Amino acid sequence: MFMIAGILILVGFLMIRNLLSVYQTVEEKMSEESGLVDKQIKNIIKEYEMIVGVGSLQSDPNQSTLNYLVNFTKYLKNDMTIEVLFMYAFYDNTTGNYTVNIGNFLDDKINCTINTTNPASSDTFDLEDEENYTKEFSATSSSSDITLSYGFRGNNRKEKITVLTGNQNFTIGFFDVTIIKDNIIMRAKQTYNRTWSIN
Secondary structure (H helix, E strand, O other), X not given: OHHHHHHXXXXXXXXXXXXXXXXXXXXXXXXXXXXHHHHHHHHHHHHXXXXXXXXXXXXXXXXXXXXXXXXXXXXXXXXXXEEEEEEEEEEEOOOOEEEEEEEEEOOOOEEEEEEEXXXXXXXXXXXXXOEEEEEEEEOOOOEEEEEEEEEEOOEEEEEEEEEEOOOOEEEEEEEEEEEEEOOEEEEEEEEEEEEEOOO
16 A cells, blocks of 8 residues: 555656656747747847948938838748838938838738928828838928827827938938747837938
8 A cells, every 4th residue: 555655656756747847848948939039030120220221322212211121021021920010211401301101011900190390290091011101291490200100909009200300311210020929929119310411
């Protein structure tokens, strides 16, 4: 009787140890995958920053950068489960105008409101998935705050960038990137800007 009880206790201990080691393995795997997704999202954000920088060197910075952003985002969406919203603006010192571009790659239609302070204006519109909005404004002072408000899956989001509309060309990009991989959802937001003169 004591031998049977001893064997049962020993078997119980072995089963608990195995269960704990399985849990530890799953936890280690999740931690490793989270680290990989974190590196991946940081690399993607850096690529978006480079796109804005490289686009600003082209003969038509606004259209070139917009094309690069759209093509890169479509490439990412074909390669992984990712949701991206970008807001990009370019101020052309020679014309005194700036253009705002918003790209929706969130796998859902969004209702947007964009407000600008220079000039003071407001515009409401819908953006389907993989659709972008472009609008040009004439600058009347040295900067303009651009606020984007949009509804996404029952949540209201608001993002703001400032365009410098002084005596140099200026470009700014805002990127909101979410990677979904297995049970991991990781989101990162970043703003990048550059000012330069045309000789």
